[in-house]
Amino acid sequence: MLPVEKLSLPEKIGQLIIVRTTGYIFDHQIRYPAWEATQPQLKKWIEELNLGGVILLGGSCAEIAYRTQQLQTWAKTPLFIAADIEEGVGQRFSGASWFPPPMALAEIYNENPSLAIKYAEKMGEITALEALAIGINWILAPVTDINNNPDNPVINVRAFGDKLKTVEDLTSAFVRGCHNYPILTSAKHFPGHGDTATDSHLDLPIINHSLERLQSLELVAFERVIKEKVDSVMTAHLLVNALDSYNPATLSPKVLMDLLRKKMGFEGLIITDALIMGGVKKYASPEEIAVKALQAGADILLMPENPEIAIKSVIKAIDSGILSESRIDESYLRVTYAKQKLFGESVNSQSHSMSDIYSLEASQAVNEILAQSMSRGGNIPIQNASEGINLVVVEDLLNCEYLDRSSPAITIPQTRGYHRQVFDEYNLFSVQNTQQPLLLQVFLRGNPFRGRAGLTPESQKFYLKLFTENNLQGVVIYGSPYVKNWFLSHMPKSIPWVFSYGQMPIAQELALKFLFNLSGKFDIVKGDFL
Template identity: 35%
Template sequence: MMILLLIAGCSSQAPSPSTTPNQGEAGTTTPETGGNSINHSNGDNVTPIEEEDPITLKMGKMSIEEKVGQMILAGVDGTELDARATQMIAEQKVGGIILYSNNVSDLQGTVQFVKALKQANAGNPVPLFMSVDQEGGQVSRMPKELLSIPSNASVGKTKSADLAETMGKLLARELLLTGFNVNFAPVLDVNSNPNNPVIGDRSFGSSANQVAELGIAEMKGLRSEGVIPVVKHFPGHGDTSVDSHLDLPVVNKSLDQLKKLEWIPFAAAVQEDVEAVMVAHILFPKLDPDKPASLSEVIIGQHLRGELNYQGVVITDDLSMGAIEKNFELNDVTIDTVKAGSDILLVAHSYDSAKLIFDTLLQSVKDGTISESRIDESVYRILSLKSRYNLVDNQEPTGNVQDLNKDIEAWRKQVNAQ
């Protein structure tokens, strides 16, 4: 049976990072500054009037529970909304949801599931990030009705930024067709280790400059259609010999070595005002001998936020992965990563873990381990990004599956012809 979704809005009109947001934008104001001063003239008298920052105003109406919930992006079970997911959204007030392959059924079912999750969030003051890993190639989560998109390595062989940008647009259109608004892509890891068990063809290649050029092009394609890109996995997962899903990789590179290779694509993304950066669960002993990047104040605070001057949203890789689960306690991890500078804690496979993170953050504020002003910093970034992309939970899926498949097929022919 042919499935057709009618267009409910034009994706070309979606906001991009250069668009002036409706409710404030990260980097424009901060919780501390509060707003911009404007002058109203009355004859010879000029009276400064402070314009309230809408994001700060919104935060002022939120409870600490609602703020803490915004810092959690959680997974769910099954392919339909169940009581546990409903309870998690209502009680932990999570700011986002991630779906994996086992959460995706056919197109109609996936659309309905995403819609139900958004509807379950009606009692909370902020819309959900609805996220997915849709990279193309081996990491593809879309329903079977959509044609597959080749791997980054396939596009990398073409060396074409235009094809990479089109890839980003097609990936975004897939997400918009199913109701998602965040894509954990592009992968900016440089495939410098041929024995890497987890990156491989997920990378655009072994050249840092090529990965930067094509990755940034894909990122621009995603954002041009109104889908939020999340680049990954800072500071670089391309030279590991251990899969962080299974255990903790160790990379014995110096800061100078990282700057000359792994950092290049991420520095380029920061220069292009990337919306969000995912940080990897990798130990870099020469930078921080005790904590992996995702928990490290040295790597997140000093390097990503400090030296690279990144002001956007920082997201951890999944905290239920073996690299973390086998080596650290989740309550300690929760505190460490927030203190390090993370804004969103991704926990994909356990309702209990999402609740533990929520409870730990709440208690840490109550006992002074983490200040509420530190929580406010992250929530301000999160709300600013949601406002920047005009996220709303009642947004209907947009696009036409037949048109999208035709465009994917035409693009694949171009990739294969190079």
């Protein structure tokens, strides 16, 4: 690893920047061109700017394994390769283990804390192993926020619960599991994004809680994972008035230096949340954001709008005396230390392979967590139909990776007489006034950029009307327990229902097996259970 004096100032600054790139191999596969550079541009940035790392999104495990090797060959200094894999590697990269969202473990914790802790540790261990197998060395998890606001549109089920003790125990267990392998972890989003009704991807949330409240709740969970030796802490784009009534936390020395570094004693990497997000982008120009984040105490600038502009802005700030080179050296040394942990003397020192992806042990863990966190009620099982409707409601028809024509949510009801219908939640009116037996499946959870957590007023009206008719045979809710609670408080208690935190195909299969009282493994080719 290169010592400080062997790199130029621009190269040291470059090491403090992580840019986003696609996991797909070819430029024509890029899905987010505003955020993901072309291959020639990215190669130029890595080679000439000596960037510290990349964050990946999209692609299969096989593609990512190739892509990470490619990226490392472009780099003079080994790269951080990060990913938001809060729900396992399969959440972002197809083929790997895809766990239900962390709040599923809170459901298990309510009944059996020790079992939930065991699962959280196993989830961390499997995620770390599979990440390393495809070249990812920085897990941007666990979410350490306490989701104590049911209307939170962005954290929601990504949190390990809505109670402090639950979040403390489960996030700590996840970190312990990850640390069975040489990989970095990240507690996010400091100082706590759980009690907001605004998505910081879109705008700047404002938190007005007292300092006493923060010290007794939100900050405690972060203190616990810091004791567990979490490698990094990710900042939140929040205005927390009790800490700093002027600067968002990401740009606040009071939050990052005075609180996190000095008072809480955190010595690892401080990484910003993405600097292109509305919660900070609206606050300052791209040139100002990079400088202000480093002044505040951040070590890693995640996804600045343009790394070349960021580096030039920091150099200009040093030349004008706004920022010191010694401040850059502090962060560069932390980066060097973290990379030494990952790579030792060689970027090729890790000995994991694709055979580590989705092992029998991993498959069993996913299935057990899904089954243990699932709930059901009403007069189960649902009755078969001869000419029934399978009303599948999704949030976004054009971005629905967990559902296609061979998914269990479609194929299993077909074998029981419920034919395929798929709608987004804004087009429910087209299925009104039908007299056919109807199975309702709703896929809904809090997600970034969605802007809200629950049902639209229009969909609520539709469902309330549906509850008064006699054709609704059963309901399955995938994703949000808050949406499930709305249904249970409004629909007749006799209607059969199942709730699953997961939305992936295996969650669909398990839920529908409960609903129809089926056993065995579903055979896609045969079109029924074996």
